[in-house]
């Protein structure tokens with residue numbers, strides 16, 4: 001049984017549907033094996049930007065699971081409308097004041113605010129706004145929604161994380177925004193747990209092989225040897241051994257793989273530069289909308305590449321520089337893999 005592996009996305013399959021099935025299968029397995037009994041803390045599923053946060057939260061409402069999704073910094077939400085005054089007629093409003101991730105002037109005071117010191121990120125400030133929702137349109141998953149039925153209002157918590165520095169020493173160019181929904185009420189302790197969980201995962205993550213990371217998280221949540229998870233543990237151990245057996249990156253190898261997702265000519269140029277084992281920098285005169293596309297691709301894939309605009313002559317030049325984080329991340333991933341394998345051998349008696 002491997003609920004994760006069974007759900008590779010095939011061309012034409014809807015990414016959101018696959019994600020939802022993946023999560024509900026996981027919950028069913030946890031329940032079937034008694035690992036998700038009443039009173040257990042609901043597992044936390046973390047997803048990247050590019051996932052449809054509202055759609056996934058809507059589909060999982062009522063399930064014993066928490067969802068934490070990275071948001072693009074351009075997202076806009078709404079509070080509930082003010083209560084109707086006595087005597088007001090007509091259909092009530094559905095959306096109250098606007099909340100903008102990109103515009104501080106369009107944000108009310110947070111419901112929860114906390115700060116902490118982190119050895120890797122410096123001062124971390126976290127703010128959370130509860131009870132916000134997105135305006136849905138009759139597009140995407142909602143195209144077929146009955147015309148005489150209103151689109152749902154899906155409420156969740158929007159969380160902003162502002163850090164002093166990134167683990168590789170760079171200044172962050174923007175804030176980190178997250179969306180959270182789950183069965184438990186949101187309080188300071190939960191928000192504190194969420195930002196830590198997200199940054200820890202971000203640090204440990206390497207491109208690709210997300211399924212294995214999720215499977216390991218499941219095994220760790222199951223805690224020790226539990227019936228029904230043996231095959232998943234063996235499967236994880238096999239994949240980790242295969243990864244560790246692969247040759248390590250040579251010291252001077254700067255090649256980076258650009259994840260699939262767009263086949264435009266800009267991405268072709270970007271991909272060629274990234275793949276090149278020796279080239280570390282690229283000066284690329286590019287118009288604004290094209291620069292924006294390249295910025296988005298690098299950000300979405302969280303590539304170890306600095307991308308800055310040099311504003312001298314027009315068109316401005318996009319300056320790309322591969323950073324040492326490329327090597328640091330792989331070192332961390334390897335350490336994590338070795339620790340995971342040791343833990344599997346120890347706790348799950350997976351033979352070596």
Ligand SMILES: [Zn+2]
Nearest residue numbers: 262263264267
């Ligand atoms: Zn493209």
